Amino acid sequence: MTDHLPPLPSASGSFGDKPVLTFPDTPAPGDLGVHVISRGDGEVVESxxxxxxxxxxxxxxxxxxxxxxDRGSSISFPIGVGAVIGGWDEGLVGQQVGSRVLLSIPPHLGYGERGMPQAGIGGTDTLVFVVDIRGTSRR
Incomplete structure (x- = not known):
């Protein structure tokens, strides 16, 4: 965790387990928060x-x-090239396969002012993700 950010949520479980998040009694940070819960020893994810x-x-x-x-299936997508929200591009490039990473993503690196109403995400919502990196492949 970077020192200049307020506390980030904690996540239960280990790699491959559906986590439960526990939030601190502080407001969401205004910047991207990246916390490696457990570091894998696989390949480094590149843009x-x-x-x-x-x-x-x-x-x-x-x-x-x-x-x-809950779906029982992972997802794959290009990283670091603007195919997903900015917080994922910034927070996952440079991590290692096998890592569990917590991302706290402010609106400007998430879905922006419009949010994503169909998912119940407002334009001022900070998003928190726990991401288990299962694999990476060069394009």
């Missing part, structure tokens, strides 16, 4: 790779809006 992850997403202090654990 432009296709990354395979399991993830759990929750609004800061609010409800879960999406996760791959």
């Amino acid at each position: 432009g790779d296709d990354i395979e992850v399991d993830y759990y997403g929750q609004v800061w202090g609010g409800r879960m809006f999406d996760n791959s654990y």
Whole structure:
């Protein structure tokens, strides 16, 4: 965790387990928060790779809006090239396969002022994700 940020949520479980988040009694940080819960020993994720992850997403202090654990299938997408929200591009490039990473993503690195109403995400919501990096491949 970076020293200049306020406390980030904690997550239960280990790699591959659906987490439960516990939030601190502080407001969400205004900057991207990245905390490596457990570091893997696999390949380093590089910008432009296709990354395979399991993830759990929750609004800061609010409800879960999406996760791959309940579906029982991971997702894959290009990372570091603007295909996903900025907080994922910035927070996951440079991590190692096998890592569990917590991301606290402010609105400007998430869905912006419009939010994502169909998922119940408002334009001022900070998003918290726990991401298990399952694999990476060069494109």
